[in-house]
Amino acid sequence: EVTWPDGNGESNGTEKKQKARVLFMRVIRLYRPDFLFMLGAFIFLALAVLCEMFIPFYTGKVIDILQSQYQWNDFLMAIVFMGLFSLGSSFSAGSRGGLFMCAIGRFTKRVKVQLFGALVRQEIGFFETTKTGDITSRLSTDTNLMARAVALNVNVLVRTFIRTLGMLSLMLSLSWKLTVLMLMETPLTGLAQNIYDTYYQRLSKEVQDSMARTNDTAEEAVSGIRTVRGFNAERSESRRYDARLMDTHKLKTHRDTVRAVYLLVRRLTEVAVKVAMLYYGRLIIQSGQMSTGNLVSFLLYQSDMADNIRTLIYIFGDMLNSVGAAGKVFEYLDREPKVKTEGTLKPDTLKGHVQFHNLTFSYPTQAEQQVLKYFSLELKPGKMTALVGPSGGGKTTCVSLLERFYQAQQGEILLDGQPLQSYQHKYLHNQIVMVGQEPVLFSGSVKDNITYGLENCSLERVQEAARKANAHEFICQLEKGYDTDVGERGSLLAGGQKQRIAIARALVREPQVLILDEVTSSLDMESENMVQQTLANCPNQTLLVIAHRLKTIERADQIVVIDGGTVAERGTHEELMDKKGSYYRLRERLFTDHNTTQGQH
Ligand code: ADP
Ligand code: MG
Numbered sequence: 001e002v003t004w005p006d007g008n009g010e011s012n013g014t015e016k017k018q019k020a021r022v023l024f025m026r027v028i029r030l031y032r033p034d035f036l037f038m039l040g041a042f043i044f045l046a047l048a049v050l051c052e053m054f055i056p057f058y059t060g061k062v063i064d065i066l067q068s069q070y071q072w073n074d075f076l077m078a079i080v081f082m083g084l085f086s087l088g089s090s091f092s093a094g095s096r097g098g099l100f101m102c103a104i105g106r107f108t109k110r111v112k113v114q115l116f117g118a119l120v121r122q123e124i125g126f127f128e129t130t131k132t133g134d135i136t137s138r139l140s141t142d143t144n145l146m147a148r149a150v151a152l153n154v155n156v157l158v159r160t161f162i163r164t165l166g167m168l169s170l171m172l173s174l175s176w177k178l179t180v181l182m183l184m185e186t187p188l189t190g191l192a193q194n195i196y197d198t199y200y201q202r203l204s205k206e207v208q209d210s211m212a213r214t215n216d217t218a219e220e221a222v223s224g225i226r227t228v229r230g231f232n233a234e235r236s237e238s239r240r241y242d243a244r245l246m247d248t249h250k251l252k253t254h255r256d257t258v259r260a261v262y263l264l265v266r267r268l269t270e271v272a273v274k275v276a277m278l279y280y281g282r283l284i285i286q287s288g289q290m291s292t293g294n295l296v297s298f299l300l301y302q303s304d305m306a307d308n309i310r311t312l313i314y315i316f317g318d319m320l321n322s323v324g325a326a327g328k329v330f331e332y333l334d335r336e337p338k339v340k341t342e343g344t345l346k347p348d349t350l351k352g353h354v355q356f357h358n359l360t361f362s363y364p365t366q367a368e369q370q371v372l373k374y375f376s377l378e379l380k381p382g383k384m385t386a387l388v389g390p391s392g393g394g395k396t397t398c399v400s401l402l403e404r405f406y407q408a409q410q411g412e413i414l415l416d417g418q419p420l421q422s423y424q425h426k427y428l429h430n431q432i433v434m435v436g437q438e439p440v441l442f443s444g445s446v447k448d449n450i451t452y453g454l455e456n457c458s459l460e461r462v463q464e465a466a467r468k469a470n471a472h473e474f475i476c477q478l479e480k481g482y483d484t485d486v487g488e489r490g491s492l493l494a495g496g497q498k499q500r501i502a503i504a505r506a507l508v509r510e511p512q513v514l515i516l517d518e519v520t521s522s523l524d525m526e527s528e529n530m531v532q533q534t535l536a537n538c539p540n541q542t543l544l545v546i547a548h549r550l551k552t553i554e555r556a557d558q559i560v561v562i563d564g565g566t567v568a569e570r571g572t573h574e575e576l577m578d579k580k581g582s583y584y585r586l587r588e589r590l591f592t593d594h595n596t597t598q599g600q601h
Contacts, residue, residue, distance in 0.1 A: 023323040023330065027150045030111065034103040041099035042158060048092035049162045051085045056304075057170060058082040060297030067292060100151060108147040115139055115333055123339035124405040125364035138328050145325035153319045156311060164308045167301050174294045174301075175284060178277060182302055185273055189266070190309040196262050197314065203255040210251050214244040270306070277302065339407045345418060346427035352512035352542035353416050354379035354402065360410035361401060371397050372408070372565040379513070384535065384543040386553035388586060389562040395546045398562070399434055399517050402544075415513075429453075434515035439502035441490030446475055447482040449490070450504045457508065465508035470530035471500035496523050503531065515544045520552055528552070548590065559583065 031038060062078045119135060127135075171179045221228055221237040228237055281295040356377040362370050371394050379385050387395045400406055401413060404420060413420040420428070441449050450465060451457040462482065466472040474497055478484040490498045499519055506514060516535075520528050532552060535543060547553050554573045561569040561576075561583050568582045576583035 019327075020319075020323045023326045024150065024319060026330065027146060027323065027326050028154075031103065031107055031151070033110070034106050037099050037103035037106070041096050041103060041155070044092040044096035044099065045155065045159055046162055048089050048096055049159055050166065051089035051092060053163065053166045053170065054085045055082060055089070056297045056300035058085065059300060060174075060291075060293035060295075062293070063296050064291045064293030096155075100155060104147045104151050107151070108143055111143045111147065111329065111333075112139060115143060115329060118333050118335065121337050121341065122335065123337045123407075124400070125338065126335075128363070128365050135332075138332055142325040142328045146323070146329050149325065150319075150323070153315055157315050157319070160308050160311045160315070164305070164312065167305055167308070171298060171301050171305075174298045175281075175290050177284060177289075178281060178298055178302075181277065181280060182273075182305065186306055186309045189269060189306055190313045192266075193310050194313050196258075200255070200259060200262075203251070203258060207248065207251045207255055210244075210248040214241070214248050217241050217244050270303075273302075274299070339404060340421070341404070341425040343422040343424055343428075345423045347416070350431050350512045351381040351416050352379070352431070353381045353414075354513060354542065354544075355414040356398065356401075356411070357414065358411035359401065359408045359413070361397065361406065361408040363397075363406070370565060372401075374411070375562075375566060376411075377560060377567065379542050379544055380557070381542055382540050383557040384545060384555075386556035386559045387544065387546045387562060388553065388559060388583065389568070390586070393562045394565045395562055396437060396517055397565075399436075399515050399544070399546070402432060402513075402515065403434060404428065430509050431511050432513040432515070433506040433509050433511035434517060435499075435502050435506045435519045437517045437519075437521075439490070439498045441486050441493070441498055441501060443486065443488045445480075445483045445485055446478065446501060449486060449501055450482075450508055452505055454509070461508055462504070465504040466501075468507050468534045469500045469503035470534070471497070471504050474500070499523055503534075507534070511541065513542045513544070514538065515546075517546045518548060521548055561586065 058078055058081055062075070062082070065075050065078055116139065217240055228234060277299060281290070284290045285292060285295060356375055359372045359375040360370060361372040362368070377398070387398065389395060401408055415423060442452065447459070447462055450462050459482065463472060466475055475482060486493055503519060520531065523531065545553055545556065553559060558570060559573060559576055560567055563582065569576060571579070
């Protein structure tokens, strides 16, 4: 697992660089399928740089021609060449940019798809412990950053490298003496720039930290306004805020002064160097070793050269920074799901016999709270089991474990005598299907939602399932019937309608084990009765029904009361009523609750 340390641990600087290099190379390798685009881009890049490089050369030449007793043709030729090189440079630069953007676009899309694939394979616990914002920002921002930063850095590096080499040779051919003079100065400015950059970054970070502290102070006071008021601390809070602002202000002033002084010194140095070059150039021209035009060309190169050196020094630092985003992307890309989805078993016939064996389970987010304690339950094939109990008792947790959303810490779940995890993922979720407490639909048509996750499914099957779920009629009344768009998260439908589509979505798979988790709570009485009829029409399916309305479950083959993660009671409705135990009490309480709510409406 690759993790990118985003803290500022300076002690492991080399290790960090090493890691950055590995990440960088990995991004480069990921670019392999875009090789042709990249190659094209680099060819155009080289062309652009070469063409660009001759422009100052011809500028000098034009000056020399103008100074002599020139022929019109010579002048024209020089101008035409200059134009051609400019044109060539613009054309190549454009093509280079286009090809790079293509490569980056293809790369980003590929990485996003891969990352998304890796994300949706993760165990449910991962999504509970990871902020959704973090996930989506890695999908959007970090993938973009990673693609751009690396490609642009390589681009700039190559361009600057070619330019530096080319310019150096041209400058040497113009005047080796001036070149040597320049070479003594440029690295020094580069070094100064580098030192300044590091220092400036540190100062900027101090400013940012200080601003954050200032904001914290304000936030603390605002969120604790009752305490501030109650203790008459308005003035002291203001003073505290003022003091913090003053700190920030001082740091900012310091930073900006450093910047101003540096820029001033840099400009002065540049001017001084220019003056020195002109002075020395004059001597060389006087001694006849160089023409005026050559000196102009040289000076034009020289100012570009300083930029080049600065860029080269800067780019190495930036290259290492650019992989920060890549590190984040790879962290998720490489993450192994803690609950594996793949088994191999997929028997042709399944009885739907489910056994929970001594399950002990706590959620990843709250490891210390045991939600199920040595919990055992058997769902007999073709029978209906009802799970009841107080809210928070652990009913939905049982369903989640049966869906393999989580892995129990102890005990196991058997399906037809085989451990649940040995079944193939796809098979399992066609055989054990649940309708959740809050139905989740996705944007798309009604039909898309019913056939969700199935590859080809005829309209007849969809309609049959919808009829069973008592949804067919209302779907037909929708504007476009089964092709009606349900909106984002099904927002265009009413709660009960969503629930019935969710039931149809489960029934269309003809599962051997069907789980209904409090589906009746958002259905009206009539639909509920229909659902009950549906359940009665599924004599071969194993049913697990979790319900508040106890009427639904009276005819269950077995009723299990779960409280505090353990089985409190089990038996048929009559048995449990006779016993006058927790089921009886639960029933009484819910019955009165139900009446009160009804009375209020
Ligand atoms: P029920 O469905 O019977 O109302 P649940 O199975 O949803 O109860 O919840 C059982 C217990 O587990 C509750 O204490 C609840 O707070 C806790 N719980 C449920 N879901 C989660 C979760 N995703 N993460 C942490 N704790 C959870
Ligand atoms: Mg629940």
